Amino acid sequence: MVPIDRGWAWVIVLVNFIIVSLIIGSASSFGLFFAEFMTEFQAPASSITIALSIQTIAFSISSLFALNIGRHFASNRTYVILSGIFACLAYGVSAVIPDVSYLILSIGVLFGIAHGFSYGPGLVELGFLRDITGSFNASFYLMGITCIISGSILCFEPVCRKIEMRKSEGVSVESVVTHL
Numbered sequence: 001m002v003p004i005d006r007g008w009a010w011v012i013v014l015v016n017f018i019i020v021s022l023i024i025g026s027a028s029s030f031g032l033f034f035a036e037f038m039t040e041f042q043a044p045a046s047s048i049t050i051a052l053s054i055q056t057i058a059f060s061i062s063s064l065f066a067l068n069i070g071r072h073f074a075s076n077r078t079y080v081i082l083s084g085i086f087a088c089l090a091y092g093v094s095a096v097i098p099d100v101s102y103l104i105l106s107i108g109v110l111f112g113i114a115h116g117f118s119y120g121p122g123l124v125e126l127g128f129l130r131d132i133t134g135s136f137n138a139s140f141y142l143m144g145i146t147c148i149i150s151g152s153i154l155c156f157e158p159v160c161r162k163i164e165m166r167k168s169e170g171v172s173v174e175s176v177v178t179h180l
Helices: 009-028 030-041 045-072 076-095 100-133 137-168 173-178
Strands: none
Touching: 009 030, 009 076, 009 100, 030 045, 030 100, 045 100, 076 100
């Protein structure tokens, strides 16, 4: 029997694990950033929450493409790589956005496409691994650990608040980090 995806299934699952951790972590942490976005952009809550709605639409359309139409054009590996590129673009655009409309582009469209291109093909690859190993252990481990990592992102919020408070008091960041 020929190995599925020529032996790259583990690499695809590992990369997909990292990408999904970042994407789910960002989506899970959106509530932490919500107040900051409102303050920074002086925008109403409705214009900021539209980004998550657009993300859901982009996720649905890109998943439909990657799993149904796109399977005839490229492999799961290609879609996971494209997902990483879209996630990097989304992080890059999010770092320099001057207006709330760009937030809709970065969080809504680019993150939605990244999530759609990684989640579906990643689950398909996990199914292939189950067929190869005969066990669901790797699948449950890799998908379950994603939830744990995305939840641990919430632990960094108090540390960031402490650093922000100390910076406002005039204390250098290096001394704050060494005393944590």
